[in-house]
Structures are given as C-alpha cells and as structure tokens.
C-alpha cells in the first residue's frame with residue numbers, strides 16, 4: 070500500500086463530551102483546548118496514511134488548512150469520514166456558505182488529510198495570530 | 207454547610223431542575239444528580255480563567271479599568287456605530303435578553319442569537335410546515351418509540367435519555383435501562399469469546415476491517431420502549447440504542463423521503479437508500495406506524511448537513527404523515543440552556559425569533575440577509591457586542607475575520623478566544639449560579655434559574671451590565687440631540 074499519501078475524506082464537526090466538559094471549565098482551559106485540537110479518524114485510514122495515533126496531520130478544505138492531532142476513533146468503522154470537535158481549529162476549515170438562510174455548513178465538507186509530523190499544533194494564541202493577525206494579547 | 211435543592215442546571219437545553227448543590231463557605235463543593243457537563247460547570251466555573259476586572263484595549267494591550275470607564279466606552283462604541291451587531295444571548299437569562307433587545311432597538315443594530323448557527327433552519331421549516339409537539343413530561347410517561355436523528359444525546363444532552371425518554375420510568379411506559387444493562391453484559395461476554403477465538407485460531411491478528419454496514423433490525427422485536435438512533439457516525443448514543451441506522455453523510459433527506467414513501471405503502475424500486483437496505487427501512491417504518499406514541503428528536507446532524515432546512519421540512523412532514531396512523535411528535539434538541547428562551551423573548555418583543563435588524567428603526571427579519579454570519583461575510587458591521595458566546599471559536603473563519611476588525615465588546619464570565627481579541631471586556635456573573643433569572647427548556651417550559659452563591663466581589667450580572675450600557679447609550683443620544 071502506498072504510504073504517506075494524501076487522503077480524500079469527508080469532514081464532520083460536532084460535539085463531544087470531552088469538549089462539553091472542557092468548555093464549562095472555561096474556553097481558555099487546557100482541557101477545552103486539548104479536546105478541540107484533535108481529529109478522530111478510522112484506524113484503517115491512519116494505516117493508509119502510514120501514521121500512528123497522536124501524529125500531527127494537516128487537514129485542508131477549500132476554505133483553509135489546519136494542523137491537528139490524529140486520534141483513533143473509538144467508533145469505527147467509518148472509512149474516509151473524519152471528525153473534528155467544534156472549536157477554533159475546526160472553524161478554520163469549515164464552509165462559510167450560508168445558502169441564503171443564515172447558517173454555514175459545519176458537516177459533510179470534502180477535505181484532504183496528510184501527515185504533518187513536523188508541523189506543530191498551534192496554541193490558541195498562535196492560531197488567533199495566524200488567522201486574524203493583530204490584537205491578540 | 208447548606209444543601210440547595212431543585213436547582214436548574216444552566217448547561218444544556220434539557221434544563222434538568224433536580225440538581226442538589228452542597229455549599230460551604232460560599233463555594234459549591236458537591237453536586238448531586240448532575241451529569242458530567244453539569245458537574246464540570248458547578249464545580250469548575252470559578253477557574254483561573256475567570257475574568258475579575260473590566261478590561262479595555264489601550265495600545266494593543268488589554269488593561270484593567272473601572273466599571274464606569276468600561277461601560278462608558280462600550281456605550282460610546284455602540285452609540286457611534288453605524289451598523290452594530292449584538293450577538294449571543296442563548297446562555298443568559300430571559301431578563302437579560304429582554305434588555306438586549308431594547309438596546310438593539312436603541313442603537314439601530316442587528317440582534318441575533320446562536321440559533322442562527324444551530325437550529326435556525328429548523329425554525330424556518332417550522333414556520334412553513336408547523337410542528338406537532340408536546341412537553342417532555344408527556345414523552346417521559348407515554349412514548350413507546352423514541353428516535354434521535356442526527357443527534358448524540360449521550361454526549362450533548364447526557365441526561366436526556368434517562369430523564370425524558372427511553373431510560374426514564376414513566377407512568378405508562380417502563381424504563382428500558384435493565385434491558386440495556388443486559389445487552390452490555392452480553393456484548394462484553396461476546397467480545398471476550400471473540401477475542402479468545404482470534405487468539406487461538408488467528409494468532410492475535412485482528413479480523414478484517416468491516417465497512418460501514420447496517421444490520422437487520424431484529425433487535426426491534428423486543429417488548430417495551432424502543433430506542434432508535436439515526437446518524438452518520440456510530441456515536442456513544444448509537445451504542446446504547448436498540449437499533450442504529452448509519453446514514454451516508456449528506457443523505458438524510460433521501461432517507462427521510464424514503465420513510466415517507468414507505469409509510470404511505472409506496473414501493474421503492476432500489477435496494478438501498480443512503481446506504482441502508484430498503485427491507486430494513488420497511489421494518490422500521492412498520493414500527494413507526496404501529497407504535498402508540500412516537501417521538502422524533504432531531505439535532506444538528508440534520509440542520510447542518512446538506513439540505514439544511516429542507517431536511518427539517520422532510521422530518522416535520524414525515525411526522526405529520528405518521529399522525530394519520532398514530533400519535534407522533536417531533537422536537538429539536540436545543541443546545542444552549544436558554545436558546546429556546548432567546549427565540550421566545552425575541553419573538554415577544556420583535557415578532558421574530560432571531561436575525562432581527564433594527565437599522566431602519568423597526569424590526570426586519572430575513573435570515574440569509576439579516577443573520578449575523580451573512581452580515582459579517584458582507585463585511586457590513588462596524589461594531590459588535592458579544593454576550594455569553596464565543597463566535598471567534600464558533601464561526602467559520604471568513605466570518606470571524608470581519609468580526610475581529612469591528613470594535614468589539616465582550617460580556618462573559620470567562621476569558622475566551624473572542625474576549626482575547628476584544629476592545630472592551632465586561633466580566634459577568636454566572637446566571638443560574640451567581641445570579642437568578644428565567645430560562646426555557648427545549649419543550650418551551652420556563653424554569654427559574656437560582657442564585658446559589660455570591661459572585662466574586664465587583665462582578666455584575668449580565669442584566670445589570672446591559673442596564674448600565676443602555677442607560678449610558680440613552681444619555682449619549684440625549685446629549686447629541688441637545689447639541690444639534
């Protein structure tokens with residue numbers, strides 16, 4: 070099997086209980102930030118990328134790219150479907166199009182995944198500076 | 207030490223009002239009856255991320271200032287703005303929301319609540335199709351078929367199943383909890399046997415990966431309450447269900463229409479719909495018709511995926527059709543604890559549930575145009591007041607990009623991504639813990655939020671902060687009118 074290739078997938082974003090618990094501790098808390106800068110993947114997809122769990126990956130869509138940590142999904146199989154919890158990292162790559170009714174598309178977005186073991190997962194501050202420049206404290 | 211009973215949990219739209227808190231020296235030390243989210247909030251809300259002083263941005267830095275200065279600056283920003291946004295509202299009290307609407311009218315802004323990015327499409331569909339619904343109490347006592355579609359209550363509304371649906375002990379319907387425990391035991395035994403067989407015969411090699419597959423609904427033959435989960439991925443909720451249907455991403459609409467056809471006895475001449483064999487769907491449709499009292503809860507899996515409001519149209523229509531055969535109701539799984547209240551209070555005061563534009567002096571409503579993400583994508587706003595929400599973390603990047611260019615006021619108890627980029631930060635108390643008020647449960651039942659402990663010294667409630675800003679804005683406008 071060819072390794073280290075790019076993988077075409079469908080991106081879903083949504084809630085997880087870890088993100089929910091972390092959120093109540095505060096949106097700057099370590100628990101929250103760690104729970105939303107990850108990507109749950111099918112173990113077979115990890116193999117197809119030739120990487121182990123907890124390796125950094127780059128997820129790209131038409132709207133942007135972001136580096137997150139790959140985690141093995143506990144609820145496989147769901148080949149070619151990846152899941153990132155709601156939060157600042159997911160928002161870099163979701164579809165802003167509201168189709169005339171006010172709501173962007175947070176689920177079912179075509180995406181590409183590639184291994185990025187050398188790129189770091191940015192901290193919230195770094196991510197804000199990278200995405201929005203100025204102002205961040 | 208005092209124990210406060212019957213506290214309403216200010217986290218999710220289930221609004222459980224049976225929480226017991228133990229308070230010692232003005233601090234909450236124990237939570238009874240709550241789920242993990244509830245405990246995390248009551249025990250963890252006072253974390254190191256708490257904002258304790260009003261902040262204003264001076265020369266790129268956020269610096270501590272007095273309330274007077276911060277409120278004055280916020281009022282000035284709003285009074286001078288051409289087209290300000292007032293956004294958030296779903297995690298505060300109805301009383302605060304009411305003041306927010308007054309403020310929006312006063313400054314001629316766009317006021318929107320978080321339903322625009324969650325159940326906005328549901329509201330649009332409900333306005334078109336109507337909604338056969340009821341209270342959660344009715345469902346608890348009577349529902350014998352419970353379906354969650356595109357919703358993962360186990361993670362997002364952890365006590366919903368236990369308090370209101372399949373695992374609740376109703377007057378006419380028993381809890382299905384025991385059956386679930388047996389199922390779990392059986393599955394643990396099965397897994398052990400399987401892995402033993404693997405070890406003996408395949409020398410530890412895991413079995414071949416299975417693709418997405420749906421199993422026949424043989425598990426639905428049991429007696430008593432039945433729980434069905436329909437989702438694009440196998441969630442924790444799916445694992446406890448009697449039957450799980452895995453639908454291919456963005457194919458919910460097809461599946462809903464297939465059910466509509468089936469319950470009208472129409473033939474479907476394909477083998478599978480959205481990845482599910484039609485013969486399985488026939489069995490489920492049959493069960494829907496045969497139940498005494500069915501309920502369909504739907505979540506963001508339906509409103510956010512392709513089709514959006516058309517998915518909800520189809521779901522509402524399916525339930526309407528089912529009422530020709532039996533009693534069936536439908537309800538959106540509302541997320542934030544008072545998002546239903548936000549829609550309700552918005553409607554009382556403006557006639558519309560969200561996305562209300564006051565720029566012409568009277569309320570206008572046209573989601574897609576007057577909704578906050580669209581205003582931001584068109585780069586029209588020049589100031590924003592964000593309350594009890596974190597849009598920099600929740601909005602798509604293109605929308606957040608314009609938001610942070612606005613003069614930005616944030617009212618929140620915690621430091622968050624939006625507050626880090628704000629020009630004025632006003633620290634508030636936690637409603638439902640340090641301030642009282644009213645909130646609406648997802649079934650539109652209003653419940654009181656309690657003040658259990660005092661806020662940190664010098665911290666005001668959302669209501670009080672908004673009242674001060676509003677008074678200050680009126681003063682500025684009066685002064686301006688006198689000058690001209």
Ligand code: SF4
Pocket residue numbers: 215216217218219220221222239240241242243244363364365366
């Ligand atoms: S289910 Fe929701 S309302 Fe009930 S305790 Fe949990 S978080 Fe609170």
